Amino acid sequence: MLGERSVKDAVNKAIDSMLMIEREDNRIHVDEVARCLRRSYYDRRERSIPAKERLILMKRSMRINSSQSKEHHLEDLVLIASADTIVDDAVIRFEVVDRLPSTPEPASLIALNASLWIFNKEEGALVYLTRDGDSIQFSLTRDKRLFDETIRRAKVLSMLLKENRVPVFEPSEQCMNCPYYEKCYIQHKRYENPTLERIFGLKRE
C-alpha cells in the first residue's frame, strides 16, 4: 500500500508527465497563442510554475488528451485545438467564471475561432458559467484572417522557444493577474516609463 508521501509523489509525477505533453517546441496549443506569448513562454520554461498557472496548464493538458482535441499539421509546426463539446456541427467552449462578462474575452474568442478551422466547423459558441448556475453565451462565425494571425503567432512562439528567446511583453488587463507580472514590470522599471509606473502603481527606488 502506498504511504501518503508516495501518493503525493505519484500524483506530482503524473502532473509533470501531463505537462510534458507541451514541452515539444514545435507543438503549440491554440490557447498558448491566444494570450500573451511571453506568458506562454514562461509557462514552459519556468522551473517552478505557480500553482494557479499549473492548474490552467493541467486543464489544457486534459483538453489535449481528450477525444475532442485535434491537430493541424503545418510544415514544421503542429497546432493543437480542443473543443469542450461539439453539438449540431458547432464547437462549444465553456469557461467557468466568478462573474458573467458583458463581452467575451478576446483570448477565448481567438482560441475558439482556431478550433472552428481545425475541426472544420463554421460556427461555435462560447459559454460562460458561474458556480451559482448563471450563464451567458456568445456565438461566433469563423474568421480566416484571425486564424492566419493565430498561425503566425504559433510560428513565432515555436521559433522563440527553439532559440530560448523570451517574447516581447504584451501589456494588457491580463497582466494584473499574471504570475509573471514582476518579471515584466519590475524589470522594466529601469526604463523609467512614467506611463507604465502610473498605470501599474510601480514605485521608483
Ligand code: SF4
Ligand atoms: S505580465 Fe503581462 S506581458 Fe508579462 S507575461 Fe504576464 S501577461 Fe505577458
